[in-house]
Amino acid sequence: MTAGSRDGTVGKALGVLDQVASFERPVRFSELLEASPFPKATLYRFLQTLTSQNMLQFDPEMQTYALGVRLVRLAHAAWTQSSLAPIAKTHVEALSRSVGETVHLAQLDNAQVLYVDKQNAVNPLPMYSQAGKVGPAYCTGVGKAMLAYLEPDEQDKVIAQQSFHKFTETTHTSAESIRIELSNIRANGYGFDREEHEPGIICVAMPILTKRGRVLGALSVTSSTSRTNLAALEKLVPQLKATANAIADDLQSWRFPDQQQSPVSRA
Numbered sequence: 016m017t018a019g020s021r022d023g024t025v026g027k028a029l030g031v032l033d034q035v036a037s038f039e040r041p042v043r044f045s046e047l048l049e050a051s052p053f054p055k056a057t058l059y060r061f062l063q064t065l066t067s068q069n070m071l072q073f074d075p076e077m078q079t080y081a082l083g084v085r086l087v088r089l090a091h092a093a094w095t096q097s098s099l100a101p102i103a104k105t106h107v108e109a110l111s112r113s114v115g116e117t118v119h120l121a122q123l124d125n126a127q128v129l130y131v132d133k134q135n136a137v138n139p140l141p142m143y144s145q146a147g148k149v150g151p152a153y154c155t156g157v158g159k160a161m162l163a164y165l166e167p168d169e170q171d172k173v174i175a176q177q178s179f180h181k182f183t184e185t186t187h188t189s190a191e192s193i194r195i196e197l198s199n200i201r202a203n204g205y206g207f208d209r210e211e212h213e214p215g216i217i218c219v220a221m222p223i224l225t226k227r228g229r230v231l232g233a234l235s236v237t238s239s240t241s242r243t244n245l246a247a248l249e250k251l252v253p254q255l256k257a258t259a260n261a262i263a264d265d266l267q268s269w270r271f272p273d274q275q276q277s278p279v280s281r282a
Contacts, residue, residue, distance in 0.1 A: 027053070031061045032070060032082070041079035099223070099232045100131040100146070103262040107134050107234070110258045114236055114251050116243075119144055119218070120262075121157035122232040126176035128158040131232070140239050142216050153177040153193050154186045156208035156220030157233035162193075163200035164222045164230045170197070186211045205252055207245055208235070215239045219248040223259045223266070231266055234259050 034051065035042055044062070051058045062080060065071040069085035103120055111118040111134035120132035127149040144150060152158030152173060162170060179188045187193040200206035208218040220235035236251050 028061050028065060031058065032065065032086075035071060035080055036082055041074060041077060041081040043079055047080070099262065099266065102265050103223075103232075104132060106258050106262050106265075107132050110134075110234075110236070110254060111136065113254060116251075117142075117237045119157055119220075119235045119237055120232060121155075121161070121235075123152065123158075123161050123173070123230070124149055126152060126173045128152050128155050128161075130157075136238070140216070140237075142237070143213055144237075150212065151177065151180070151182075153179060154182060154208070154211035156206060156218040156235045156237070159193070159196060159200055159206045159208075160220040160222045160233040160235070161230050163197040163206065164224060164228065182212050183210050183214050185209045205255065207248070208237070209245065210240065215241060217243075217245055217248065219245070219251060219255060221252070221255045221259045223263050225263060225267055231263060234262070 031047075031051075031053075034047060038046070044059070047062070048055055048058055053061070062071065062073075066073050066080070066083070069083045071080050072083045073080055099120055099122060107118050107120050116136045117140065118134045119130055121128045121130050123129070128151065129149050130144050130146050133144060133146050144155075150158065152162055162173060165173060174190050174193060177190070177193070179190070179193075180186070181188050187196065196206065205219060205221040208216065208220065210217055216237065216239055218235040218237035220233055222230055223232045223234060224230060234255060236248060236255060238248065
């Protein structure tokens with residue numbers, strides 16, 4: 016059963032929005048229909064409703080659908096109200112300047128990692144991550160750092176949704192292997208990306224936690240094997256920890272009150 020079927024009409028409509036967005040370009044009805052779980056008439060009805068609500072826009076000349084201007088307004092509001100980025104920005108920028116490497120700020124989006132900010136090094140490296148992009152949680156430093164500190168039931172739920180696709184020779188390919196590493200991350204307070212998502216890309220990552228242990232997001236310092244190594248990145252842990260705690264302190268007084276969670280020592 017899909018999430019859309021569990022959540023009724025609203026869930027199905029949001030699934031159509033996700034499908035349009037996944038193309039990252041204007042898309043024709045025939046392309047959507049090819050991959051849609053809905054019959055032609057049902058898909059068309061959803062598209063018409065979403066277009067009338069300005070969630071989608073339709074180009075009659077090109078016969079294509081694209082995300083609508085109403086979504087831009089909603090996205091801006093969500094960015095301001097729910098994203099860590101506006102509050103954390105000065106801390107992320109300062110850390111990147113200090114260490115001379117790329118710094119990522121991320122949050123969990125269901126079972127995926129959503130990159131909400133990225134400050135490039137003086138000499139930036141080409142890599143997948145960009146602010147606004149989503150990535151796998153099981154093979155990214157920020158993803159594993161957040162997974163390690165989830166409550167057991169939530170962690171089980173998120174792990175069950177991972178694809179465990181083997182991107183590189185060091186990618187985790189099973190729930191059993193990722194659980195071992197998550198336990199180590201929890202014990203140490205930080206973790207690594209050992210070229211698990213992209214060859215040559217490595218990082219040290221740390222969760223951003225409230226004083227009671229609630230996961231707010233994660234922070235990483237990212238570089239490449241061509242100019243550094245994991246041992247060198249590990250030496251940046253004190254700065255990473257100080258930045259993560261400073262972000263958490265700012266967020267705590269802003270938007271994220273704790274609710275019925277047991278105290279956990281913050282990394």
